[in-house]
Amino acid sequence: MAKSSIKIRAKAKGDVTTVKTLMTHPMETGGRKDKKTGKLIPAHFIQEITCKHKGNTVIAALFSGGVSKNPYLSFKFTGGAKGDEIELSWSDNKGGSDSKVAKIK
Incomplete structure (x- = not known):
């Protein structure tokens, strides 16, 4: 299995993740x-x-060539709880893609 290109952390505080x-x-x-x-x-x-x-999709973002190498993205959403899983995925203009699942802490 290839190493994932995604590092992800999710933390719930009250109703906001x-x-x-x-x-x-x-x-x-x-x-x-x-x-x-x-x-x-x-x-x-x-x-x-x-x-x-x-x-349910909590965020969908469209990027272009104007975003720097190794992009960092941070966002918040409501409705997540500790132990729930989230899945983040990306696709690029050459057909490449990756996804990763993480648990909310």
Whole structure:
């Protein structure tokens, strides 16, 4: 099994769950040149991020090439409880994807 590109933590405090995630990804804009060849480096970036709790989407985000390498995302939602699972997934413009499940603490 390949190592996940996602690190995720979720913590409930009262009725509010805070999710913090770090995704390992090159996030190339398509506008930089390779220093050795002088050619443009092809665009390669995360396009969509989704987080689900109990089958319901709690966040859906669309990214573009303007987001930095290894993006960090933090958000809050209501209705989560300690022990519940959340699933975060992403897909990029080259067909790559990853997902990870974590328990709310």
